[in-house]
Amino acid sequence: MKNNYKLNDIVEMKKPHACQTNSWQITRMGVDIKIKCLNCNREVMMDRLEFEKKLKRIIGGKNEQV
Numbered sequence: 460m461k462n463n464y465k466l467n468d469i470v471e472m473k474k475p476h477a478c479q480t481n482s483w484q485i486t487r488m489g490v491d492i493k494i495k496c497l498n499c500n501r502e503v504m505m506d507r508l509e510f511e512k513k514l515k516r517i518i519g520g521k522n523e524q525v
């Protein structure tokens with residue numbers, strides 16, 4: 460489950476962003492993962508280990524049914 464995320468997926472983290480939104484889109488997947496807050500468009504970069512630790516659930520791709 461934890462490794463099922465892919466580029467452009469929408470994910471929920473354990474802690475919401477400072478703007479109280481908890482929907483993020485994965486905008487970059489490399490050694491580091493970059494996620495973008497869907498409310499304020501702020502981007503946060505972290506390494507995969509940290510990302511997986513903070514990840515709560517994968518909501519899915521934008522074009523998939525939620």
Ligand SMILES: [Zn+2]
Pocket residue numbers: 476477478479480496497498499500501
């Ligand atoms: Zn935000």
